[in-house]
Amino acid sequence: MRTTSIACALAALGSANALRLEKRDNPAVVAFPFEKVDKITSISPSSDSKRETGPIEELTTKDLQHLVYMVQLDIGTPPQSISAIFDTGSPSLVIHTTNDTSCVPPAPNPCSLYGGYDANASSTYHYEDSKFVIEYADGERTLGDDATDNVTIGSATLSNLYIGLQYQTEVINNVLGASFTEDEMANSNTGHSNLPQLLRDQGHIASRAYSVYADGDKSDHGTVLFGGVDIDKFHGDLVKIDLVSNPATQPARVTNFAISLLSVSQFDGNSTNTFDKSFPTRVIFDSGTSLTYLDPDQAQSIWTYVGATAHFGNVDFATIPCSAADTDRTIDFEFAGVTIKVPLSKYVVWHDAHNEICVFGIAKGQPQGPFTIGDTTLSSIYVVYDLDNKQLHLAQALNNAPTSNILQIMAGPDGVSAVGGLGTLELLAATKASTLSTSTLSRTPALSVPTGA
Incomplete structure (x- = not known):
């Protein structure tokens, strides 16, 4: 695997640390797009774990845009497609099941809007226990099962990712958490894995690090790069x-x-x-x-x-x-x-x-x-x-950046050192040969979310 050195860019930037970002022909990076989707929200500040739901009094939400980052993922064998909020504020994948009390007909309901998971239809589903619970600041609780299954997001398929399965809840959305693991956040010993951890442990990325770019005012999309940094953004x-x-x-x-x-x-x-x-x-x-x-x-x-x-x-x-x-x-x-x-x-x-x-x-x-x-x-x-x-x-x-130039984040304490973005001419010169168009990144199809969801 050929690696292009960008030491000259570091010298120009005057960085005191060894740069641990590298340009590679086949970087260990998992890229997936998110879509900025309309969403009705409450006017109550969210806690660390609860997402915003419910209408805003006296204000229409029909033209609300760019306030929720939704990703597509496939769960189980054969795959079941759902959409979920990409959430840097919570640890785990938490999804509705088709037996969730909030998913009963008629539509629209959380399962009809965002997809529900049928555990019995997946041959790779593994039940752990029925101790899954989230308690919110307003007194509401979400109850369900702890489980694992295979999950595909972007180009990566993960085996045995921990999932919190919701069976009793009033929360509308599926949530894909990408913060510290449950054990790191709560100082517990559940052993529950999460997305960044398994991406690293199963060899898809070198370090538990990822970048998020929202792609400006005029775009309905953005990009998450697990294991990578796009210096053109x-x-x-x-x-x-x-x-x-x-x-x-x-x-x-x-x-x-x-x-x-x-x-x-x-x-x-x-x-x-x-x-x-x-x-x-x-x-x-x-x-x-x-x-x-x-x-x-x-x-x-x-x-x-x-x-x-x-x-x-x-x-x-x-x-x-x-x-x-x-x-x-x-x-x-x-x-x-x-x-x-x-x-x-x-x-x-x-x-x-x-x-x-x-x-x-x-x-x-x-x-x-x-x-x-x-x-x-x-x-x-x-x-x-x-x-x-x-x-x-x-x-x-940068708003609506037209090009992409992805560097891999390496493992270690300086995995992401001080590096200049677009406009740092020395760095661009060092990596010019490997610039690629953002059109090469896959895009999710538009999600249709009815007003009042």
Whole structure:
């Protein structure tokens, strides 16, 4: 297998660490697309594990876009196709069964919308026990079975992936978790494997690390690269940030993709206004949460400055004139070593029947947290989630980047070192010969999700 050295690019970038990204003819990378799909959501901040469901009062959702990342996967033998939210905030694959109480006719129901799994129809299904349970902050519970089966996603087929099978639940979506394993999050000893772990253990990737690119405002798709980084999808340096511990655990330890948010500011094209409220703040990068939930004081300061007002049905939620999307203003998030600029238009979502009042994509979290960087903000960030080294790597995402240049993430402490994206001429020169078109990546067919799902 031929490997192309990019040491010259490192020298140009001045990196102090040995670069562990490599360009290979046949990289150990599993690429699969996700689709940004319309979804009805509640106005309650999500916990670390619960996804948002339910309608928003007095606001239509017919034209809601780009707030949920849905992936397609096949489960069992013969394969059964389902769609699931790709979720960096939870550990496991959790799916509806065809016997789920929420899947009884008539349609639409979770199984008719997203697919349900029939365990008895799969020859590779293995039952473990009936101890599967998720308890949510609002008191609801999901009950079911712990099981394993073969799962195919992208080019990879995994044997014996752990699955939480839902038999009694009111939660609408299937969820494909890609955070730390259940045992790492809960300090338990279940032995339950998850997607990143099995991709590494079964030889599909070299390290438990993956990147997520949301592909800009005009695209309905994005891409997840397990084991890889696409340097044509961002500009500037890819900055490494260590994860911070969860203060709710005893002793405190890393349980999710949380880092410190140092400041938030607003740029109107001429001047910058910094919202000096309660920083630094621990925030979780969670692709399974549509909106961004900040400390209430921080959110209120942002609302006031951009002209958003509390929604009459829930004061933790705000509305804003839809015309606010037609400005060049940005909301800027400062992390250690990198500032991400998010166009204000990314936060102007869901419009009313007259296209006058929209929902504002930054909401108030509970005072005690957790606070969440959700899809309204993540769409502007190229993120590498590094489980093995307990780090995030961030850069400013390029909108609608037309080319792809994928490097493999190698195992080890510097698997994803400081590397420049598109615009770093030295790095592009070192890897120019292996640039490929994004059209070579497979795309999922469009999902039809009826309003009111």
